[in-house]
Amino acid sequence: MTATATPPISQTRRFPDDRGYFGGYGGVFIPETLHHAVAELAEAYREARADPAFAAQLAELARDYIGRPTPLQFAPRLTAAGGGAQIWLKREDLAHTGAHKINNAIGQCLLALRMGKKRIIAETGAGQHGVATATAAAKFGLPCEVFMGEEDMRRQRPNVLRMRMMGATVTGVGDGSRTLKDATNAALRDWMGSSADTHYIIGSVVGPHPFPMIVRDFQAVIGHESIAACRDQIGRLPDTVVAVVGGGSNASGMFYPFASDPGCDGVALVGVEPGGTGTAPGQHAAALTHGSPGVLHGALSYVMQNSDGQTADVHSVSAGLDYPGIGPEHSCWKDSGRVSYASVTDSEALAAFELICRLEGILPALEPSHALAHVMKLAPTLPADHVVLMNLCGRGDKDLDEVIRLLGHAETA
Ligand SMILES: Cc1ncc(COP(=O)(O)O)c(C=O)c1O
Structure with a gap:
């Protein structure tokens, strides 16, 4: 399957169109049984977006519950180690539950309440994301079930315990590679x-x-806060x-x-994909770097797939x-050239993980260690x-056991 011609950057600012397309990507590729649910959600969001009371409720929760705005912070020792550009960090790891995922979980829980839904599921x-959703569901008194691949339950055990502590049911998924793609399939089912x-x-x-x-x-609260904080603390927009x-x-x-915002056209935007252990199929999860347009989980976007169009195994x-697809807007940004995409390997990310611990106490x-490896x-x-x-x-408590195992640190094990 191929996407349509690349639109100019000026057009991409207004996406998606009312059919849900970002240029040639996106859309609604789902079984008949889900059409009503998706249409109901689109309508609820259209109304919520126009409702100042919804915006006010979200803003209050962002401030008082999530702890927004998160800080913008200069990283002096990373900057010295790089020996070139100034490195600044947007500290989403300091948001409640330790990652950006809570911004979406709280917003969508409010939408669920508006639609009168009585139960929440997530992959x-x-x-x-499971912790953020279990947290938001606990706050609003909604029962919650989270689907998680069995391999991920092993690698991210602290988060399984956190979800259960919040009262969520964590349902292990033993299909396929037992990772995120399989958990998403189970949630959609x-x-x-x-x-x-x-x-x-x-x-x-x-x-x-x-x-x-x-x-x-x-x-988008992340970018809006970053623009305001850069103007306030640095006196201008960032370069990259x-x-x-x-x-x-x-x-x-x-x-x-x-x-x-056309006023930000001079700012270079760089997305960093997981380059895994190599460039051969199955060794990485860099869908934009190595994939091609196809349908996964209801949308047309870049996907890792074999020559028959079957979703391929990935690794990170x-x-x-560790996911074979990518959001459709990124596919559009890639083709239009507004965002450039690079990839870094597992071992480069592990080295960056250690570096920021030692140099910044974070x-x-x-x-995000992948992003840092590219920044360095x-x-x-x-x-x-x-x-x-x-x-x-996001913060790395969830990764500590796995990183110590992979780096083989006898002194910290
Ligand atoms: C801390 C953190 N960062 C990034 C991601 C990747 O997701 P996304 O690309 O949607 O931000 C995840 C996904 O679980 C995550 O936990």
């Missing part, structure tokens, strides 16, 4: 039979329209903005306010990046007055 990979009383809180800018738009809009791309939600939330050291998640390649090539802003989208 999770790294467990951060549940929703097909339960959508009358259940809302599915999807965790990234993926899935059928309107999910990619809704998740992007709830995450870097974020890791799994399904693409933290990057969308950071990039969208820059990409949608990071459970939150324990990052493995996901970029910074030495740029002058000292160049400002690189990186989205530090």
Whole structure:
């Protein structure tokens, strides 16, 4: 399947169109049984978006419950180690529950309440979206079931315990590679039979329209706050903005306010994909770098697939990046050239994980460690007055056991 011709950047600012397309990507590719649920959600979101009371409720929760705005922070020792550009960090790891995922989970729980839904389901990979959803569901008194691949339950065990502590049921998924793709399949299967009383809180800018738009809009607080804080603390916009791309939600939330404003056209936007252990199929999860347009989980976007169009196996050291697809808006940004995409390997991400612990006293998640690895390649090539802003989208408590196992640190084990 191929996407349509690439639109100019000026047109991409207004996407999605009313059919849910970002240029040639996105849309609604779902079984008949889900059409009503998706249409109901689109209508509820259209109304909520126009309702000042909804915006006020979300803003209050963002401030008082999530702890927003999250800080923008200069990283002096990383900057010195890079020996070039200034490195600034947007500290989404300091949001309640330790990652950006809570921005979307709270917003979608409010939508679920508006629609009168009585039950919440979610998929999770790294467990951060599962924790955020279990947390939001507990806050609003909604029962919650989270689907999680059995391999991810092993790698991200602390988050399984956190979800259960919040009262959620964590349902292990033993199909396929037992990771995020399989958990998403299980959640969609549940929703097909339960959508009358259940809302599915999807965790990234993926899935059928309107999910990619809704998740992007709830995450755009990251970019809006960053623009305001850069103007306030640095006196100008950053030169380059870097974020890791799994399904693409933290990057969308950071990039969208820059990409949608012509006043920010001079800011370079860079997404970093998981390069795994090599470039051969099955060794990485870099859908934009190595994939091709196809349909996965209800939308047309870049996907890792074999020559028959079957979704291919992928790999990343990071459970939150171990996914064969990517949000459709990223596919559009890639083709239009507004965002450029790079990839870094598992071992480069692990080295960056250790570096920021030692130099800044910050324990990052493995996901943003990928973005940092790229920043540490970029910074030495740029002058000292160049400002690189990186989205530090989650904290790494969940990854500690796995990182210690992989690095083989006898002294810390
Ligand atoms: C901390 C963190 N960052 C990034 C991601 C990747 O997701 P996305 O690309 O949607 O931000 C995850 C996914 O679980 C995550 O937990």
